[in-house]
Amino acid sequence: GAVVSQHPSRVICKSGTSVKIECRSLDFQATTMFWYRQFPKQSLMLMATSNEGSKATYEQGVEKDKFLINHASLTLSTLTVTSAHPEDSSFYICSAPTPSGGGIEQFFGPGTRLTVL
Amino acid sequence: AQSVTQLDSQVPVFEEAPVELRCNYSSSVSVYLFWYVQYPNQGLQLLLKYLSGSTLVKGINGFEAEFNKSQTSFHLRKPSVHISDTAEYFCAVIAGGTSYGKLTFGQGTILTVHP
Numbered sequence: 001g002a003v004v005s006q007h008p009s010r011v012i013c014k015s016g017t018s019v020k021i022e023c024r025s026l027d028f029q030a031t032t033m034f035w036y037r038q039f040p041k042q043s044l045m046l047m048a049t050s051n052e053g054s055k056a057t058y059e060q061g062v063e064k065d066k067f068l069i070n071h072a073s074l075t076l077s078t079l080t081v082t083s084a085h086p087e088d089s090s091f092y093i094c095s096a097p098t099p100s101g102g103g104i105e106q107f108f109g110p111g112t113r114l115t116v117l
Numbered sequence: 118a119q120s121v122t123q124l125d126s127q128v129p130v131f132e133e134a135p136v137e138l139r140c141n142y143s144s145s146v147s148v149y150l151f152w153y154v155q156y157p158n159q160g161l162q163l164l165l166k167y168l169s170g171s172t173l174v175k176g177i178n179g180f181e182a183e184f185n186k187s188q189t190s191f192h193l194r195k196p197s198v199h200i201s202d203t204a205e206y207f208c209a210v211i212a213g214g215t216s217y218g219k220l221t222f223g224q225g226t227i228l229t230v231h232p
Contacts, residue, residue, distance in 0.1 A: 006160075032218065043207065043222045044161075093160055095220075103218045104149050104168065104211055108160040 023094030140208030
């Protein structure tokens with residue numbers, strides 16, 4: 001069945017460096033993907049909507065210059081955390097609407113654990 | 118804007134006992150409702166969903182939930198839990214209009230099943 005993958009699953013980086021996280025839809029095309037952030041022991045918060053062929057839409061309070069999103073193709077969206085700091089350490093999860101779900105149902109990726117030292 | 122409240126942050130229960138995880142929502146428009154399960158360091162897996170029709174929906178792993186519009190609730194139930202049900206459970210909604218497609222999650226409920 002349709003699957004959403006993320007790479008890497010875990011990444012540790014030094015403060016000030018940039019980290020790129022990939023989100024791929026494996027058996028279907030996704031013109032829209034969503035990026036969520038989950039802090040320890042907290043819920044998932046929507047960060048942004050990634051749109052193929054146009055700019056991402058960011059939720060209130062999310063710095064678009066810090067969290068760069070590029071929807072490079074119909075199966076790939078990337079999230080780049082620029083100049084990462086320890087407070088950016090979190091679990092990042094992407095999702096994509098299912099092909100037959102009418103934009104309502106979504107498949108989730110397995111998540112990427114980012115640790116900034 | 119919509120919001121979701123999960124009334125219990127943690128629910129301990131013994132194996133083979135019934136369990137109910139509570140979820141209430143608020144929205145000015147019609148919503149679609151979901152329950153997801155998350156195992157440690159993993160993404161989310163859909164348990165069940167309410168889109169329309171019968172208010173009692175059945176999902177995977179023996180879970181079911183009932184949509185109650187008057188009480189704006191969507192509580193999750195299982196008549197007999199297993200150790201393997203230990204995980205965190207999230208209630209979520211998608212509303213229409215400009216929020217279409219975007220999930221709003223509750224705070225999560227950690228279900229711990231003890232032997």
